[in-house]
Amino acid sequence: MAAIDGCHEKLKVPVIEERTCPQCGETVEVYTVSGRIRDDETCQCGYVFKADPPLTVKPRSEAEA
Numbered sequence: 001m002a003a004i005d006g007c008h009e010k011l012k013v014p015v016i017e018e019r020t021c022p023q024c025g026e027t028v029e030v031y032t033v034s035g036r037i038r039d040d041e042t043c044q045c046g047y048v049f050k051a052d053p054p055l056t057v058k059p060r061s062e063a064e065a
């Protein structure tokens with residue numbers, strides 16, 4: 001009974017997605033979790049794919065019991 005894996009602790013696996021740079025049109029691989037960019041990724045031209053903020057705030061209308 002060493003592992004205490006509650007349901008609240010979900011490890012999300014990052015997925016590599018290809019995004020097209022709007023500046024130079026180059027294909028850039030970014031790490032995403034659930035379709036959201038996890039880490040800032042800089043294109044070769046200098047354009048930065050900004051990481052999306054994590055979903056930590058739950059809408060009250062939904063999750064509150």
Ligand SMILES: [Zn+2]
Pocket residue numbers: 021022023024025026043044045046047
């Ligand atoms: Zn670019």
